[in-house]
Every structure is written in structure tokens, then in C-alpha cells.
Amino acid sequence: MEKHKKILEYALSSLLRRKYKNLAVIAVFSLVVAILASILFLTHSFKVEALNVLIGAPELIVQKVSGGRHDLIPTDYIKRIQGIYGIGRVIPRYWGYYYDAITDGNYTLMGVDEDVQKLKLLDGRMPTKNSECAIGKGISDVRFTGIGEKMYLIDSKGKTLTFHVVGVFTSESAILTNDLILLNKEDILSLFGMSSDRATDVVVQVYNEFEVPFVAGKIREMLPDTRPIMKGEIIRTYETVFSWRSGMIFTVFFGALIAFCILAWDKATGLSAEERQEIGILKAIGWETSDILELKFWEGIVISLTSFLTGLILAYVHIFFLGASLFASALKGWSVIFPSFELIPYVNLYQVFTVLFLTVIPYVASTIIPSWKVAITDPDVVMRG
């Protein structure tokens, strides 16, 4: 134990000889780890929250497709679907997009029934009659509108309609409601100019979740111009968000990995004459090969472990305390309304250990391996150069 402490002591002295260079290496290494870990924390937390929340999504949505595009679905399809065995309620949904020229933002408008239950994440109440609306926090912020105030929307005929804001969703629900405007069903139909025998799509409740694919198949057979979307597909969509296959994440991740490889390569491409000489001297004064390798091990561990832990801390603070602020502008894209990320700190320890193995171990190896050949050579040969 004493021996290891002393070799570590010397490793630290050795690193302090090139104090500024090694501090710079630690800074860069920490940044690389911070970026890698930030991406992993962000994607994992996001996915877990998405899955936990969207598990409440409808079992089956049926859209009408026309010319390969999503079309409004006739409401008489509802009766036909209802005839399929194993189905509960079939509920039409009325929703669409609204472009707001004032803010240049896109909103999602949804029609709701009067019997929608009171929601915990809503301040105020749901709209129960015409000319009332509940809005998302994002809309409330960009339009400077709150409960008791008015919201102006332009309908399909160019007429300005006035809605009284009766509810504003809380910021905790922003990830679901940020751009939502909830209106009465009649208001939605009038705003979009939709006829009453059409809906945007329909929600199909299936008693037995294992029968959903079968029911979907039946619907497709019965109504060939429809497209059933199962809950499983909805959830799978969000598994691919932020996946490594997506361009931006791949670019950032790969960039960070390449930076790391350059760092490790600099170490791995051999020792300087001074480093070789030093190993020769240590061997000459009584250090064994294993002691030299242990010295190099400690040099690698000091840099890589310090950087890894620092990077992890920075990543955690960045994602879960600062709301991924460094990535925000890249993630936001062209969205005018964008929810602030108050991510729940779900952490996958397996991913953390993966980053550890991808960074610390290669770096330590790239420190030890170039020294191996010199360490096993007779000191006289090494010192002669």
C-alpha cells in the first residue's frame, strides 16, 4: 500500500512539471465528457418522461388518408368502426394548426367537450361554452395574455374572433401544452371552416390492449382509406427522438468522440526523448517494469478520472439545473414557442459506465502502452538513446 501511495505521489509530481499543459488537457477532456454525458442525460431523461407520460395516449387513432395525405375523416365512419367486436367508445377529435401572424408562431388548436374533467395542471378552468378558451403557457407568454383577458384569432373567412381566456396551463405541463389552445367543439369547427360531419381523426378505445393490432387490422380492412396508429407506434416515435441516428445528435456526439480520440492519439503516438530518458533513469535507480507501468497508470488515471468526474458534474448541472441551456438554441430550431426544459433527473447508470469505459480506459491505455516497450528494455539501452 505504501509503495502505491509513493508511486502516485511521484505521478502527481511528474504531472505538475507540466502543470499548464495538463490542466488544459483536463479542461478539454472534461468538456468532451460533459458534452457526451449531457447528450446522454438529456436523451434518457426526455425519453423516460415521454414514455411515462404518453402511456396515457389513446390505444388507437384512426386517420383518413387521401392522396397519401392526412385528410378529415367522415363522422359516419364512427358507426362502422363501432361495429367491430372488442371496441369501446369511438370518439372524434377536432384539432388543427393555426399560424399566428402576430408572433410568427404555430399553435395547435383542439376542440374539447364540456365533460372534460378538471385538470390539476390547469390554472382556471376548461372552456365550457362558446368564445372561451384555455391556453398553454407558451402562448400566454408570447401573447401577453392571461386568465380573464382576451385572445384574438382569425378564422378561415378572415374574420377576427374573440375568445375569453378562462384557463392557462401551468409551466410544469408545458412539454404537453405549451402551444395548445383549447376551444369548444363548435368554435373549432367554425374557426377552421370544417363541416360538422367531419372530424380530424377518431380515437378508438379497445378493451383488451393485446387485441389492438387485430382491431387495427380489421379497421384497415373495412376502411381501406384509413390509417390506424397504435399507441405502441406513438411511443416508438419518441424512442427515436434524440436517437444516435438523428443527424444533430450524431454530429455533436461524434464530434466530441473525435476530439477525445485526438487527445488519446497524442498520448498514444509514443514517448518523447525526455520521457524515455526518465524511464531509463528510474529503472537504473531500482524501479521495476511493473513500477514504471504503475506510474503511467496513475498518470493516466489522475487526468482521466478527474476529467470524467468533473465532466459528469458539469453535465448533470447543465441538463438538470440549467435546463440544457447550451443545447437550447440548437434544439429550438425555428420554433417560436418552445418549452423550457425542466427535466426530471432520470439517469441511466449503465450509460454513465459506458462513458467511463469509452473515455477513462482508452486514455489510461494510451498512457501505459507507449511506455511498455521502454519499460521492458534494459535501462542502459534506454539511456543511451
Next chain:
Amino acid sequence: MDIVIKTEGATKVFNPNMPNEVKAITDVSIEIKKGELVVLKGPSGSGKTSLLSLIGCMSRPTEGKVIINGKDVAKLPERFLTEIRQKTFGFVFQMFNLIKGISVIENVMLPLYPTDTKLTAIKKQAEFVMEKLNILKKKNFNVQNLSAGEQQRVAIARALINEPEIILADEPTAHLDTKLSEDLIKILQRLNEDGKTIIMATHDPFVYERPFINRIIEMRDGMVKKAMVR
């Protein structure tokens, strides 16, 4: 007196079977007794440093034997050689070979780092040795900030910290002026009087013409030409 070092037909070839092959020493057989102060004398390239390296277990002979305290070290595994280097020898190099960028005291302590002795004990031992060599007040200096003579004394302190029975010194006066050379010779003489066996390689007459030297082994072209006893 016991024979502590013996070589039998020792030969050393560098880069064998290659275009830059060099036969450094050829068929050298010598004996050194405990407590002797022996000088390996010869011009540059005569094989003195190579012979010292073989004796100090820093390289292996291509042919022949090197026997230290009765053990043939030529065929021993590396870790046994390291143990012998650590416990038996103190080496003073021609170029000092101190580690730049670390302090004097850390340089002196280095040979004992890969042992189980506590750091505090090693530090104490280092301070003791440095005090004897009058270099203690510079213990926290970086070695590159010392004069040649001071660096030489640090090198000697490092060679002595493990209390070796045999000290090997390769051209110890090469970078010293007359006064410093004189100081060095006095230190080595004192160590010899304390019972240490000392083997010095030098071509400096200022060293080898001293009366307290027990034996001079003259080398030329990698071979022993003459061995004189004083």
C-alpha cells in the same frame, strides 16, 4: 576480503547482427573485493561505461558471466536484477541524470519509492544523507536551478539513500572544475573509508593518480589491458 563482484569472459555487443553492431567489451574477467576502491581507466570508447553497466545490472552480457555476491546475474529475471540494483548498488551517472522539474529532495527519495518504507521515513533518510553532503538547505529547489557541483552532490545523495554496499560512479568529475572535483574525490574517499566498495570509471588523471585508490584496471578497445594494484 570477500569478492563481491566477478566477471568471467564478459562480452557485450550492442545491436547484434545489425549494420550498427558495436562490440563494447570483449572477454573481460575481473574481480573486485569488498571495500576496494577501484578505477576503470581508459580513453573514451574503451568500454568502461559498458562494463560498469554490466556490473550494475543495467544490462546483460551477450556472453560470459557477471557474479554479484556469489550470484550469476546474467540469466536472472528482470525483477531480481531490479532488486539487486535497488539493494546493492548506488549509481552516480556521468550526466547526473536527475529528473528535471521536481525538487532536490524528491530526486533523492526516488530510489526508495517502489518499496514499502513509509514516505515520512524516506524523507527523514533523504534529509540525513543530504545533510552529510551539505545540500540540505536546497532540498526544495528544482534541480535545474542548481550548479553542477550541487547537482553532482544530489546525484551522490540519491545513490546513497538506499545504503548500498557498492557505489558505481561513471566519469564523476566530467562536468566539474578542479575545486569541485577535489570535493567529490574527498566524498568518495570518505565513503570508501566507511566500508563502501567503490568502482569509478574515469579517464581523468586528477582522479586516478590518487594514492588511496586500491586498484586501476586499464581498458582499451573493450578489453582489459592492465590491472595494477597500488
Next chain:
Amino acid sequence: MKYKIFIGVILSELLLLLALYVFGQILIDNRRDEILFKKALVKELMLTDLAIWTEARYTRHPSQADLFTPFQDFPSSIEHFPAGSIIAPPMNIKGSTWIKFENK
């Protein structure tokens, strides 16, 4: 001694990480209700997507978008919207009910 300082630094960082992790677990616990409320909201309003990227229809409702919209100009067109580079295409397009039945 330097090694004591180094070990101290590492232990401090590990402790800090542990504290952050424990804090995170407490936060998860505290926000468990929030998740339940969100799930209830999704169920009540019959939502299918998160309200994150409002640039385009297929980025706002990726689970509802038809398979042609992202390629609306031509199949190999460069992605218009930054958010489109964050959402990867479905892992197994062939596995969707729509196309499976098409083949049948």
C-alpha cells in the same frame, strides 16, 4: 502530500456526484405526482405528442405525420427544419400497420 490532495479531490467529486444523484432521486419522488397529472392530462385531452417543435406539422406531431410529409418536396430533399435533424426516421418503417396491410 500531493496524493492526499488528489484522493481528497476525487472523493469530493464522488461525494458531490452521489449527492446530486440522491438529490435527483428525491426530485423524482417529489415530481411523481407531476408525472401522474401529466399522464391524466394526456388521457383526458387524448393527446398523442409532446408540444416541443412547433416548426411544422410533422415535427409537432411526429407520431401522427404521414410518411410523405417530411419528403414533401422530393424524396432526397434536404431537411427543411432543424427539428427534423433531431427526430430520426422510424426504426422499422415496414413494421407499421399501414404498410403491412398494403402488402397483404
